Amino acid sequence: MLHLRVAEPMRECEYSQISTRSSTPMETPYKKRTPKRRKWQAFPGRNKFFCNGRIMMARQTGVFYLTLVLILVTSGLFFAFDCPFLSMQITPAIPVIGGVLFVFVLGTLFRTSFSDPGVLPRATPDEAADLERQIDVANGSSSGYRPPPRTREVVINGQTVKLKYCFTCKIFRPPRASHCSLCDNCVERFDHHCPWVGNCVGKRNYRFFYMFILSLSFLTIFIFAFVITHVILRSHRYGFLNTLKDSPASVLEVVVCFFSVWSIVGLSGFHTYLISSNQTTNEDIKGSWSSKRGKGNYNPYSHGNVFTNCCAALCGPLPPSLIDRRGFVQSDTPQPIPPTNGITMYGSTQSQSHMAAATPLLQSEPVILTDEAFLPGRTSLGGPCSGALPLGGHPTPPTSTPNLSCDNDMLPLRNEQSDGLRHHHTDGGHHHFLTPEEAPSPPGMLPCGSPLGHSHTIQGFYNPASQDSLHEDSVRGLVKLSSV
Amino acid sequence: MATEFHNLQELRHSASLANKVFLQRDYSDGTTCRFQTKFPSELESRIERPLFEDTVKRLNIYYAEAEKMGGQSYLEGCLACATAYLIFLCMETRYEKVLKKIGRYIQEQNEKIYAPRGLLITDPIERGMRVIEISIYEDRGSSGSCSGSSSTSGSSAR
Numbered sequence: 001m002l003h004l005r006v007a008e009p010m011r012e013c014e015y016s017q018i019s020t021r022s023s024t025p026m027e028t029p030y031k032k033r034t035p036k037r038r039k040w041q042a043f044p045g046r047n048k049f050f051c052n053g054r055i056m057m058a059r060q061t062g063v064f065y066l067t068l069v070l071i072l073v074t075s076g077l078f079f080a081f082d083c084p085f086l087s088m089q090i091t092p093a094i095p096v097i098g099g100v101l102f103v104f105v106l107g108t109l110f111r112t113s114f115s116d117p118g119v120l121p122r123a124t125p126d127e128a129a130d131l132e133r134q135i136d137v138a139n140g141s142s143s144g145y146r147p148p149p150r151t152r153e154v155v156i157n158g159q160t161v162k163l164k165y166c167f168t169c170k171i172f173r174p175p176r177a178s179h180c181s182l183c184d185n186c187v188e189r190f191d192h193h194c195p196w197v198g199n200c201v202g203k204r205n206y207r208f209f210y211m212f213i214l215s216l217s218f219l220t221i222f223i224f225a226f227v228i229t230h231v232i233l234r235s236h237r238y239g240f241l242n243t244l245k246d247s248p249a250s251v252l253e254v255v256v257c258f259f260s261v262w263s264i265v266g267l268s269g270f271h272t273y274l275i276s277s278n279q280t281t282n283e284d285i286k287g288s289w290s291s292k293r294g295k296g297n298y299n300p301y302s303h304g305n306v307f308t309n310c311c312a313a314l315c316g317p318l319p320p321s322l323i324d325r326r327g328f329v330q331s332d333t334p335q336p337i338p339p340t341n342g343i344t345m346y347g348s349t350q351s352q353s354h355m356a357a358a359t360p361l362l363q364s365e366p367v368i369l370t371d372e373a374f375l376p377g378r379t380s381l382g383g384p385c386s387g388a389l390p391l392g393g394h395p396t397p398p399t400s401t402p403n404l405s406c407d408n409d410m411l412p413l414r415n416e417q418s419d420g421l422r423h424h425h426t427d428g429g430h431h432h433f434l435t436p437e438e439a440p441s442p443p444g445m446l447p448c449g450s451p452l453g454h455s456h457t458i459q460g461f462y463n464p465a466s467q468d469s470l471h472e473d474s475v476r477g478l479v480k481l482s483s484v
Numbered sequence: 485m486a487t488e489f490h491n492l493q494e495l496r497h498s499a500s501l502a503n504k505v506f507l508q509r510d511y512s513d514g515t516t517c518r519f520q521t522k523f524p525s526e527l528e529s530r531i532e533r534p535l536f537e538d539t540v541k542r543l544n545i546y547y548a549e550a551e552k553m554g555g556q557s558y559l560e561g562c563l564a565c566a567t568a569y570l571i572f573l574c575m576e577t578r579y580e581k582v583l584k585k586i587g588r589y590i591q592e593q594n595e596k597i598y599a600p601r602g603l604l605i606t607d608p609i610e611r612g613m614r615v616i617e618i619s620i621y622e623d624r625g626s627s628g629s630c631s632g633s634s635s636t637s638g639s640s641a642r
Binding site: 023104107111120121123124126127130131154155156161163171174176189190211215297300311312314315316317318319320322323484 | 504506508509512513514515531538550551555557558560561562564569574577578579580583604609611612613614615617
C-alpha cells in the first residue's frame with residue numbers, strides 16, 4: 001500500500017510544534033524542493049496580493065485608484081485653496097476638522113480595500129469526497145438522469161434556510177455566505193463586491209466599509225459646505241468673477257462634491273438601514289426576509305432591536321482571517337491550500353496518498369479549479385455527481401433576469417432540470433442557472449432603489465459556456481461604467 | 485485487532501492513515517461557530533461516546549466564548565476604533581486569544597485521549613472552521629484492513 005510514502009512525512013513533523021502561531025513549514029530534505037512558496041502565491045481565488053501577502057484586493061483595481069485620486073485631489077484642493085481663507089476669516093478649526101475627517105476616510109478606505117473580507121478557503125480533497133459521499137447517501141442512488149439537488153436545509157431561529165453547495169469551493173456555504181464571481185471566492189456574510197474599494201465587502205471588513213462611506217459622506221458635505229461658504233464670502237468682498245479667478249479649484253470641488261453627495265449619502269443611509277435590521281445587501285435585494293414573501297417571514301439573524309444590531313455589526317468581535325496568506329505551502333502535491341495558521345500539517349500529505357487511491361480524479365481537480373470560472377462550459381471533470389456544471393450544449397443567454405427574489409425556492413428545481421440537460425438536450429435555455437451566485441449580474445438588473453454608486457455581485461444567471469469569458473469581461477466593464 | 489498506541493510518537497511511526505471523519509458545522513443557531521455533536525459511526529469502536537461528546541461540547545463552548553457579544557467585546561471594538569485599529573499591533577484580539585486556547589486544548593486532548601486510541605483531531609481553524617477533522621489511524625502491524633472488532637483501547641488512557 002502507501003504506507004511507506006505516508007510514514008515519511010509523518011516522521012518529519014514534530015507534534016510538539018503544534019501551536020496556533022508557529023509557522024514552520026514541513027521539512028522534506030530528501031526530496032528536491034523548489035523554493036518555498038507562500039500560500040498567497042498559490043491562492044486559488046482571483047485576487048491580487050501585495051506586500052508579500054499582507055494586502056489582498058480584487059483583480060480589477062482600476063476603480064479603486066479612481067476613488068483614491070478623487071478623494072486626494074478634492075481634499076488637496078480644499079486644503080490648498082479654500083482653507084487659508086476660511087481659517088483666517090472664520091476659524092482655524094476648519095482645516096483641523098477637515099484633516100481629521102480626511103485621515104479617517106483614507107484609513108477606513110485602506111482597511112476595507114486591503115483586508116480579507118472573510119474568504120472561506122476551499123475544501124481539501126478529503127472533505128470534498130466526504131461531502132460527495134454524504135450527498136449520495138442522503139439522496140439514495142441517483143437514478144440515472146437526475147443527480148440530486150445540492151442543498152441542505154437548516155432551521156435557524158424558526159426560519160428555514162437553504163444552504164447551497166458551492167461547486168467551485170466544494171463546500172456547503174454557511175448561511176449568509178455567497179460566492180463572489182469576480183473574485184471567485186466564497187465570502188462569509190457576503191454583502192457585495194465593491195469596485196470602488198476594489199474588494200468584496202464581507203464579514204471582516206463590513207464595519208470598515210460602513211465607516212468609510214459614513215466618514216466620506218461627512219467629508220463630502222463638509223467640503224461642499226465650506227467651499228460654498230468660501231465662494232460666497234469672497235464674492236461679497238471681491239465680486240463673483242474675481243473669486244472664480246482667484247480660486248478656480250473651488251468650482252471643481254463643488255462639482256465633484258455635488259455629484260458625490262447624492263450617491264454617497266444615499267449609500268450611507270441605505271447601509272445604516274441594513275445594519276439596523278441586520279441584513280446584507282444581498283438579502284435585501286433578493287428580499288429574502290421581506291414580509292412580502294409570506295406572513296411568517298422574518299429575519300432570523302436580527303437581534304430584535306436596532307441598538308443591538310448596530311453594536312453587533314460595528315463593535316462585535318472581529319474574526320481572524322481563515323486563509324493563511326503568509327504561511328508556506330507545505331505539501332508537494334496539488335491540493336487546495338489548507339487554511340492553516342502555521343500549524344504543521346501532519347495529516348495533509350497523507351491525505352493525498354490516501355485519496356489518490358480512493359478518488360484519483362479529485363487530485364487533478366484543483367489544477368482546473370481556477371480555470372473553472374473562466375471556462376465554465378468545460379464539461380464536467382468527471383468526478384462523482386459533478387454533472388451540475390454548466391453545459392457545453394447549446395448555450396442560450398438568459399433573456400431577462402427579474403426573478404432574483406424567487407431564487408431560493410427555485411433553485412432545487414432548476415438544479416435538477418439543468419442537470420438533466422446534460423443527458424437530454426432539451427432546449428430549456430432559460431433553465432441554465434445552476435448556481436446563480438456564481439455569475440456576475442448585469443448591473444441593469446438591480447430592482448431596488450439603492451443608490452447607483454455600487455455594483456452588487458448577486459444572484460444573477462450563470463452564463464453558459466462559450467459566451468462566458470467575453471460576457472464576463474463585458475459585464476465587468478458594465479459594472480464599472482454603471483457605477484460612475 | 486486492538487489498536488493501542490501509547491503516545492503520539494508511536495502513532496507516528498507505526499500507524500497509517502485509514503480514514504477521516506468530518507464533523508460538520510451546526511448552523512441551527514445562526515452563523516455562530518458550532519459543531520454537530522452527533523457521534524460518527526466510524527468512531528464507535530474507537531472511543532467512548534461521552535469522551536468524544538465532551539470534547540466537542542468543550543470546543544463549542546470555547547467558540548461561543550470567542551464570538552460572544554458582550555461588554556468586553558464592545559469595549560474592545562470601540563477602543564480599537566478610537567485608536568484606528570493600531571492597538572492590534574500591540575495586543576491580540578479576544579478571538580485570537582481564544583483560538584490559541586482552543587489550539588492548546590486540542591493538543592492536550594490529542595495527547596491524552598485521542599492518540600492512545602489511534603485518532604487525531606485537526607484544529608478546525610486549519611479547515612477554515614468548516615469541519616472538525618478526525619483522522620483514524622491503523623496499526624501498521626495489522627494487515628491493512630479496517631479494524632473490525634477492535635476492543636477499544638479505553639484502558640490505555642486511564
